[in-house]
Amino acid sequence: GQKVRTTRADLGDVRAPDLVKRDFTATAPDQLWVADFTYCSTWQGWLYVAFVLDVYSRRIVGWNSASSMTTDLTLTALNMAVWSRNRPLAGLRAHSDAGSQYTALRYTERLADIAAAPSIGTVADSYDNAMAESLNGIFKTEMYKPMGPWKTRDQLEYAIYEYVDWYNMRRLHEQIGMITPAEKEANYFASTRNQNQPVLA
Numbered sequence: 001g002q003k004v005r006t007t008r009a010d011l012g013d014v015r016a017p018d019l020v021k022r023d024f025t026a027t028a029p030d031q032l033w034v035a036d037f038t039y040c041s042t043w044q045g046w047l048y049v050a051f052v053l054d055v056y057s058r059r060i061v062g063w064n065s066a067s068s069m070t071t072d073l074t075l076t077a078l079n080m081a082v083w084s085r086n087r088p089l090a091g092l093r094a095h096s097d098a099g100s101q102y103t104a105l106r107y108t109e110r111l112a113d114i115a116a117a118p119s120i121g122t123v124a125d126s127y128d129n130a131m132a133e134s135l136n137g138i139f140k141t142e143m144y145k146p147m148g149p150w151k152t153r154d155q156l157e158y159a160i161y162e163y164v165d166w167y168n169m170r171r172l173h174e175q176i177g178m179i180t181p182a183e184k185e186a187n188y189f190a191s192t193r194n195q196n197q198p199v200l201a
Contacts, residue, residue: 015103019119020095024131026056029185030089033061033081035096036132037073038140042150049160050077050101052094053135056188058173059181060135060164061085065157071104078107082114090115097121097129139163 026032037050050073052062062081066073074096082089094116096102103120111118121128143163150156168181176184 015098016108016118016120018095018121018128019093019117020121020128022127022130024055026054029054029056029059029188030085030087030092031056032093032095034129034132034135035074035077035094035102036129036136037069037077037101038136040140040144040150040156041148042153042156044151044153047150047153047156048073049139050074051132051135051139052077052081053132054181054185055131057181057184058176059168059185063160063164065153065160067153069101071101071106074101075104075107075110078110082110088115092116093119095119095121095129096132 020032020034024032024034032055033052034055035050035052037048040047040049045067047065047067048069049065050063051060053059054061061084062077062079064073064077064080066076078094092114094111096119098120101107102118108118139160143159144150144156147159150159170180172178172180173184179187
């Protein structure tokens, strides 16, 4: 089928440095998020789907879909991630590719609002954003392709909503010890609570 180019750099935007350098590791939630978007075909036309993934837990913390590749597509996914966390995010690194949707002023200003550091890989190098690209592939392999063809964008959007819930709450992930992202985060917060408990004599 027709291939869509999703990474288009805007030469007028000031690009943040690459703070990740292909080291997609984290020791706690909200240390590192990776973001990317992909495209899906429906009988109505293209639907672009943006994801924000927490590297520590593999949880999809934010997502959005739209019929065009605009900053609103990625910014709304970022805002969902911020809202879903509902806690201070200072120190977070937010990594993406060099597409104009991620280097746009509104996107970088939103990261500044939450005291997060933007991190940008190079243009057209999938290895610089490998974890986010991998999520796109998993999504297409597990949900988009086997359940298609898709008649309407609304039909696909609802299926994505259900897929994200399944992915976070019920899908076992080999990279985090064959547990779900929700379990990974619950285990982390339980362990930190236990560490902060006073020791009784």
